[in-house]
Amino acid sequence: MTTLRDVAKATGFSATTVSRALRGFDDVTEETRRRIEEVARALNYRPHQVARKLVTGRSGMVGLILAEPPKAFEHGHFFELVAGLSMAFSARGLDFVLHVGDGTDTLATHERLVARGALDGFVVTFPVADDPRIEMLLARDYPFVVHGHHRGDARYAYFDDDNRDVSEQAVDVLAAAGHRRVALIAGPAIWPSVAARLEGFHAAMARWQLPVDPSLIVHGDTSAAHGVEACHSLLAPGRDRPTAVICCNSLVAAGVYETARRRGLSVPRDLAVVAHDDVLPQVRTDALDPPLTVTRLALRDAAEPLADLLVRRIAGEPVSTLQVTRKAELVERNSVSRLRD
Amino acid sequence: MTTLRDVAKATGFSATTVSRALRGFDDVTEETRRRIEEVARALNYRPHQVARKLVTGRSGMVGLILAEPPKAFEHGHFFELVAGLSMAFSARGLDFVLHVGDGTDTLATHERLVARGALDGFVVTFPVADDPRIEMLLARDYPFVVHGHHRGDARYAYFDDDNRDVSEQAVDVLAAAGHRRVALIAGPAIWPSVAARLEGFHAAMARWQLPVDPSLIVHGDTSAAHGVEACHSLLAPGRDRPTAVICCNSLVAAGVYETARRRGLSVPRDLAVVAHDDVLPQVRTDALDPPLTVTRLALRDAAEPLADLLVRRIAGEPVSTLQVTRKAELVERNSVSRLRD
């Protein structure tokens, strides 16, 4: 491996000058720089990252730590996020470290990596209320960015969807079409995004002066299997059935479609369906039958902003300027029809 | 951050002794060690990885570099491999760096990471004939392990499926059931695994004294869409149709099932289907209708051996002891029926 000293010897300049020439400082003669660059190239010199890290204190690496291996139904989510982040960080010259835990020790893992100075910063996903990872990172003043955020918590950098608005848009579409009994198949209650969706749901229903039937709100995971299960319970015989259902994501919606079909119910004639679409590779919501009306926000599009925010946070920007929310786009297709009354 | 020196000062011992005590060398008094460990714990000392790396020459990191973002249909494969490798390396105390390229510069990326001494070793996936990555790594004598291998190439460590045997088992099942016109929907011709599958196919057909019709061998990617397309061409009107088809993976088989159904053909009555099953999250081959007969080899199970081989290679073991092949398990279900003649 060629070192700085090798280049210094070969050119006759000192290591100091070589270092500065190569880093583009302007206190080096143009000619000197040219000569040094030429030799460095000829010798195929590359600065040793580890040495540089030791002196600068920066590791050039950022990490994503998952508590446990994603569930099988989450593979699309994992794929979009991990591939996207890796590319986004690569483009910024940072190495992306992925740690998939075994479910026992996320916090310990974060702490170990923090203490070892191994990473310059973290991406935290699926924050929960009073998330211990976030508290730990905050306590140590370690740079990190959160995908999602706990409402009202302004202590950290985050990139979040406007989940309140997501539900409001969904309710608006349905209410405008005359629906009054609207069900909500929501995600895990522990996620802040789900709380925000719930808030938006209640707010919009109130705005349209529609009653909310608590038995029409179901929590669970984001799998098609959960969609099937939730839909079955919603359509149970003898119940006052909803005329419309809002699904927390496209997999759940696929489950709802399947269940409705099995029950001999037609979408949208007998049941209107609206879902939030993260644009996962498993389900193309435009290819469903009928094409699904969605609030859309591609998960993949979160990678670039997330990387950008983390880089800026590492550079020392205050968190107050690093809190970004984006609104979903409503894509009306054929899964909602006007309720005849 | 607590450093070695801090611990040295606090205990009154030298940095040398502290280092050795903490690393468990046996030339330190039991009492000294105890005292040092106690103080180190109290001070929450963790050796700084970067510094350690600089002196030992080991980075404690290994990497997987993907040329380009996986296609949408590959997300299950990506998921199994990446999550599996991350967990396997974590369990061995190594950080897993994932680099997803933009399709323009895989080799350059490998070279940069090699030259910077950033990684201790690599996992190389989807090797192709005369793979430039492999040649580069070999030329520099850099540790790496390949998932798959080019037949007869004994220059590197690898973990591979016995792809020849995969095809032989598939043909055996079909031929034993009386099938003579057997089609093969194969993967991309550039992969060595595909060449091995082809070899096994020809060998087994010859063993059963069955003619091979070249027009019954179709190459393409491993998506369901390709399965649909290939099946359509195989069943084109006016052709002498195959009675059985072997699919390179379960997604392709799903496409074949769908096409057969659309054509009004019944599996297995009109068409027998056997596929290779990597056990991806997208397709549960036992849940298809009818349940699919497969040669099975869970992709996820490759992660541990791959990590193990790379660690041993990094430790200096010769490649000759690090070349592992495993055989697929035949799982007979209901997609093959006896051909009545």
Next chain:
DNA sequence: CTGAAAGCGCTTACAG
């Protein structure tokens, strides 16, 4: 059994 010294490959004040 313990410690002083050198060094891993770089960067960055500080002089000149």
Next chain:
DNA sequence: CTGAAAGCGCTTACAG
């Protein structure tokens, strides 16, 4: 504009 020196935090011969 250029260089000698110190130092990032550790490990490892080498003495004693």
